[in-house]
Amino acid sequence: MSIQQSPVSSAIAAPPELGALLDAVKDELELVEKFLNSNLVDDSPFIEELLGQVFKAGGKRLRPALSLLVAKATSNPRGEVNRLHIILAVLTELIHTASLVHDDVIDSASLRRGQETVNRKFSDKLAVLTGDLLFAQASVCLARLMNPPIVGIYGQVLGDLCAGEIRQMRQQFVLNIDWNTYIQKSIWKTASLFAAGTQSAPILNHCKDEVVSAMKQYGLNLGICFQIVDDLLDVTASSSQLGKPAGSDLSQGLITAPTLFVLERKDEAAARLEQLIKTRAVSSAEGIEESLEIIRANGGVESTVNLAHNYARAARETLSVIPASSYRDCLDQMVDWLLTRTN
Amino acid sequence: MSIQQSPVSSAIAAPPELGALLDAVKDELELVEKFLNSNLVDDSPFIEELLGQVFKAGGKRLRPALSLLVAKATSNPRGEVNRLHIILAVLTELIHTASLVHDDVIDSASLRRGQETVNRKFSDKLAVLTGDLLFAQASVCLARLMNPPIVGIYGQVLGDLCAGEIRQMRQQFVLNIDWNTYIQKSIWKTASLFAAGTQSAPILNHCKDEVVSAMKQYGLNLGICFQIVDDLLDVTASSSQLGKPAGSDLSQGLITAPTLFVLERKDEAAARLEQLIKTRAVSSAEGIEESLEIIRANGGVESTVNLAHNYARAARETLSVIPASSYRDCLDQMVDWLLTRTN
Numbered sequence: 001m002s003i004q005q006s007p008v009s010s011a012i013a014a015p016p017e018l019g020a021l022l023d024a025v026k027d028e029l030e031l032v033e034k035f036l037n038s039n040l041v042d043d044s045p046f047i048e049e050l051l052g053q054v055f056k057a058g059g060k061r062l063r064p065a066l067s068l069l070v071a072k073a074t075s076n077p078r079g080e081v082n083r084l085h086i087i088l089a090v091l092t093e094l095i096h097t098a099s100l101v102h103d104d105v106i107d108s109a110s111l112r113r114g115q116e117t118v119n120r121k122f123s124d125k126l127a128v129l130t131g132d133l134l135f136a137q138a139s140v141c142l143a144r145l146m147n148p149p150i151v152g153i154y155g156q157v158l159g160d161l162c163a164g165e166i167r168q169m170r171q172q173f174v175l176n177i178d179w180n181t182y183i184q185k186s187i188w189k190t191a192s193l194f195a196a197g198t199q200s201a202p203i204l205n206h207c208k209d210e211v212v213s214a215m216k217q218y219g220l221n222l223g224i225c226f227q228i229v230d231d232l233l234d235v236t237a238s239s240s241q242l243g244k245p246a247g248s249d250l251s252q253g254l255i256t257a258p259t260l261f262v263l264e265r266k267d268e269a270a271a272r273l274e275q276l277i278k279t280r281a282v283s284s285a286e287g288i289e290e291s292l293e294i295i296r297a298n299g300g301v302e303s304t305v306n307l308a309h310n311y312a313r314a315a316r317e318t319l320s321v322i323p324a325s326s327y328r329d330c331l332d333q334m335v336d337w338l339l340t341r342t343n
Numbered sequence: 344m345s346i347q348q349s350p351v352s353s354a355i356a357a358p359p360e361l362g363a364l365l366d367a368v369k370d371e372l373e374l375v376e377k378f379l380n381s382n383l384v385d386d387s388p389f390i391e392e393l394l395g396q397v398f399k400a401g402g403k404r405l406r407p408a409l410s411l412l413v414a415k416a417t418s419n420p421r422g423e424v425n426r427l428h429i430i431l432a433v434l435t436e437l438i439h440t441a442s443l444v445h446d447d448v449i450d451s452a453s454l455r456r457g458q459e460t461v462n463r464k465f466s467d468k469l470a471v472l473t474g475d476l477l478f479a480q481a482s483v484c485l486a487r488l489m490n491p492p493i494v495g496i497y498g499q500v501l502g503d504l505c506a507g508e509i510r511q512m513r514q515q516f517v518l519n520i521d522w523n524t525y526i527q528k529s530i531w532k533t534a535s536l537f538a539a540g541t542q543s544a545p546i547l548n549h550c551k552d553e554v555v556s557a558m559k560q561y562g563l564n565l566g567i568c569f570q571i572v573d574d575l576l577d578v579t580a581s582s583s584q585l586g587k588p589a590g591s592d593l594s595q596g597l598i599t600a601p602t603l604f605v606l607e608r609k610d611e612a613a614a615r616l617e618q619l620i621k622t623r624a625v626s627s628a629e630g631i632e633e634s635l636e637i638i639r640a641n642g643g644v645e646s647t648v649n650l651a652h653n654y655a656r657a658a659r660e661t662l663s664v665i666p667a668s669s670y671r672d673c674l675d676q677m678v679d680w681l682l683t684r685t686n
Contacts, residue, residue, distance in 0.1 A: 041502025042531075046513060102475060106468040125449040128471060129509050132445060135478055136501035143495035151494055152486035158479035159384025165472050170389060188385075 015340035016333040018060065024330045025068040028086060032064045035090040036097075040140040041133070050118070050130055051137075054097060057115035063096055064089035066222070066334065067197030070215050073327035074202040084145055084204050091141035091154065092197040098134035099161050101127055150200045157196045164188025173253035175263070175274060182260060183224060190230075191223025198222075214321035218331065221315035226338055228308040231256035233343070235295055235304075241343050247288040253277065257307055258300035259291075269298045312339055358683035359676040361403065367673045368411040371429060375407045378433040379440075383483040384476070393461070393473055394480075397440060400458035406439055407432035409565070409677065410540030413558050416670035417545040427488055427547050434484035434497065435540040441477035442504050444470055493543045500539045507531025516596035518606070518617060525603060526567060533573075534566025541565075557664035561674065564658035569681055571651040574599035576686070578638055578647075584686050590631040596620065600650055601643035602634075612641045655682055 022029060036055045039047045067089045072079035101118055103109070105127045110120040119127035135158075142151055164185055171177060171185075198219030202212045233241070234249045235258045249256050255263070255277070263270050273294045281287030295301070312335045319328055365372060379398045382390045410432045415422035444461055446452070448470045453463040462470035478501070485497055507528055514520060514528075541562030545555045576584075577592045578601045592599050598606070598620070606613050616637045624630030638644070655678045662671055 041499070042506045044506060044510065047506060047509065050509075099475075102471050106471055124467075126509070126512065128445050128449055128474075129505055129512070131471075131475075132442075132478070133502070133505040133509070135475075136498065136505050139482070139494075139498035139501050141498075143491065143498040146491040146494075148486065148489040148491065151482075151489075155479065155482035155484075155486040156384070158482050159476070162472055162476040162479050163385045163387060163390060166390065166393075166469070166476070167387065169469065169472070 016337045018337050018341075021069075021330050021333055021337060022061075022065050024327060025065055025072065028068045028081060028089065029061055029065060031086050032061065032068075032089045032093065035086060036093060040137050047133065050126075050133070053115075053121065054101065054118060054130065054134070057113040059093075059097075059113055061093060063092045063193060063197050066194065066219065066331075067092055067201050069327055069330050069334070070198045070218070071201035071205065073322050073325055073331055074205050074207050074211055074215065077323075077325070079325065079327050082204075084147075085201060087141045087144050088150070088197065088200050088204060091138050091145075092193065094134050094138040094141065095154070095157065095161070096193060098131045098138065099165075101134060102131040103165075105131070145204070147200075147203065150203060153196050153200055157192050160188040160192040164190075164192075168254065171255070173277065173280065175255065175277060177255045177260065179260065182255075182257065186224045186227035187220065190227040191220045194223030194226065195219035211321055214318040218315050218318040221311045221318070222335065222338065225308050225311035225315060225335070228257055228304060228311065229338060229341060232258060232301065232304045232308065233341075234258075235292055236301055237342060245288075247282075247292050250277070250282050250291055251288045253280070253282065257304040258295045261303040262295050262298045262300045265298065269294050308339060359680045361405075361680050361684075364412075364673050364676055364680060365404075365408050367670060368408055368415065371411045371424060371432065372404055372408060374429050375404065375411075375432045375436065378429060379436060383480050390476065393469075393476070396458075396464065397444065397461060397473065397477070400456040402436075402440075402456055404436060406435045406536060406540050409537065409562065409674075410435055410544050412670055412673050412677070413541045413561070414544035414548065416665050416668055416674055417548050417550050417554055417558065420666075420668070422668065422670050425547075427490075428544060430484050430487050431493070431540065431543050431547060434481050434488075435536065437477050437481040437484065438497070438500065438504070439536060441474045441481065442508075444477060445474040446508075448474070488547070490543075490546065493546060496539050496543055500535050503531040503535040507533075507535075511597065514598070516620065516623065518598065518620060520598045520603065522603065525598075525600065529567050529570035530563065533570040534563045537566030537569065538562035554664055557661040561658050561661040564654045564661070565678065565681065568651050568654035568658060568678070571600055571647060571654065572681060572684060575601060575644065575647045575651065576684075577601075578635055579644055580685060588631075590625075590635050593620070593634055594626050594631045596623070596625065600647040601638045604646040605638050605641045605643045608641065612637050651682060 033055070037048070037051050039051060041047065068081065068085060071081045071085040075081060100112065104112055104117040105119045105124050108119070109117050111117065117127070118130045138154075142154055145151075167185060168189065171181075195216050196219070199212055199216035202215050231249060234247060234256065238246060245251070250259055259273065262273055273291055276282050276287050276291050282291050316332060316335050319332055322328055376398070380391070380394050382394060384390065411424065411428060414424045414428040414431075418424060443455065447455055447460040448462045448467050451462070452460050454460065460470070461473045485494055488494075510528060511532065514524075538559050539562070542555055542559035545558050574592065577590060577599065581589060588594070593602055602616065605616050616634055619625050619630050619634050625634050659675060659678050662674055665671055
């Protein structure tokens with residue numbers, strides 16, 4: 001298995017291309033893109049410029065795509081979706097982007113997706129406001145859905161995103177993290193928003209509770225899997241693949257799955273790794289290099305791959321509840337793509 | 344007329360006390376206070392501590408009080424309100440507070456209402472997240488109202504708040520501001536949120552459109568009046584009354600009503616004031632002192648008082664649409680209080 005190329009792909013013969021999967025919702029994603037750049041709050045050209053600056057950096061649009069694929073897979077046999085599904089997809093990406101813009105202020109990041117960040121190009125001040133503006137645009141979208149249960153779902157998602165970030169901040173260099181805490185944090189930070197999109201799409205289709213609940217579980221498990229792969233890539237990918245220094249989670253004292261697996265061995269390797277974290281040696285180039293070496297040499301990668309596969313399997317199993325279709329196949333292949341992504 | 348004591352009170356014999364006005368909604372405001380401190384998103388004690396830190400600083404709770412007074416004045420003759428009105432009041436204060444927390448990060452402020460700000464006590468990072476958390480709590484409240492039109496109103500308010508701040512940022516040291524721009528900015532920054540609370544209360548009471556629309560106009564005009572008085576106090580009050588340096592708007596290049604009135608005279612005083620702003624001399628202690636002197640000596644205060652009275656009158660006139668009651672009297676006296684406030 002080539003760790004550098006594709007960390008979790010060992011079980012898969014020909015990994016799917018994301019582009020091919022997204023083709024199934026190509027027209028809808030074009031509408032989403034246009035909508036993302038629309039100023040919904042006033043008629044100021046500067047606000048349009050700001051939105052343009054934020055969204056021209058691109059991004060995979062994974063969350064809107066998942067929501068749209070679920071919308072089609074739970075719609076009629078022709079996979080028809082309506083304007084509300086587009087708004088839902090936009091809303092989901094707006095919340096994701098708002099949290100990224102605020103993260104970049106918090107971390108003083110200067111590049112995101114190869115583009116200058118708002119804080120770098122303009123100022124921290126404007127970046128805080130830009131994040132708020134994106135949340136405001138999301139609220140306007142939410143209002144347009146006119147669907148109280150979906151308002152409730154997204155209200156909780158916003159809370160989860162903040163709670164997850166605040167907890168993560170407070171758990172830096174805390175060693176006695178357990179698996180529950182780790183998975184819960186992954187839900188708050190990532191899976192909760194995935195699930196909101198995949199759950200709300202069948203709600204808009206007036207699907208039965210059983211389908212809504214299954215699609216929520218699909219998003220939740222896929223989101224956890226996505227976060228685990230993210231945490232794995234931090235250990236296995238090169239800095240150039242990641243666009244940030246490898247090992248940056250651990251160097252900030254964030255204990256994720258690969259580290260947790262080694263720490264719970266309670267052997268010599270675990271003791272040394274614990275020492276490197278406790279003394280904050282992980283924050284230095286040599287310290288992080290040694291730590292990553294320990295993790296790779298002591299099964300941290302393999303165990304994390306297995307963990308990701310468990311959540312991938314759980315995501316896939318939920319799909320049996322919805323009728324067979326090309327869109328359901330895409331949702332199935334999306335799980336494979338997630339396991340093979342390298343950035 | 345004693346400018347230092349009560350800038351806009353010349354027309355009023357015995358200005359009402361805010362405490363006496365708030366007595367009419369005392370029980371409800373106690374519930375609001377409890378709710379503001381409740382963690383609605385998860386079970387983390389640290390998040391409760393954060394909310395406690397934010398809300399223990401107090402504040403007048405003017406926005407929730409106005410919303411509750413309108414709720415009572417547009418309810419049955421006994422002035423009964425329900426749980427939804429409490430949630431609406433909480434929601435309104437949460438949005439106000441979230442925007443203050445982000446403003447404090449943006450301005451690197453260390454004190455707010457006599458308490459250490461979140462950015463000062465913890466960090467900028469946590470303060471950005473705390474503002475986001477308060478917006479998230481507001482979204483949870485909004486969801487609980489289960490009322491799509493109110494979701495729409497508050498979505499627009501969030502947009503207005505951001506658009507107002509972003510425009511204000513971009514208009515620093517811009518001299519050719521016109522009255523439309525000034526009033527529009529006051530609506531975005533302040534009056535839009537006032538109006539959301541006073542408009543949504545009768546919506547929850549299932550009032551006729553005429554009443555809803557009148558109460559929206561009440562909040563809008565009162566909010567503009569509030570902002571004008573704020574801008575006036577920046578020129579007339581002492582630094583100790585304001586809890587910040589007097590003239591701080593103008594020293595940052597923000598052109599508000601008292602300055603606008605002098606600038607539009609196009610005489611020698613206007614030319615000198617324009618020069619002080621253009622050369623950014625207003626940012627120095629001597630420059631701001633001279634500027635404030637020019638404004639006070641050339642009718643800037645009196646004209647602004649008149650402008651505030653115009654909006655106060657417009658607010659008051661809307662009240663004829665609702666039946667006479669002690670609560671309507673409070674709403675009427677609230678206008679007087681606003682004109683006489685000194686901080």
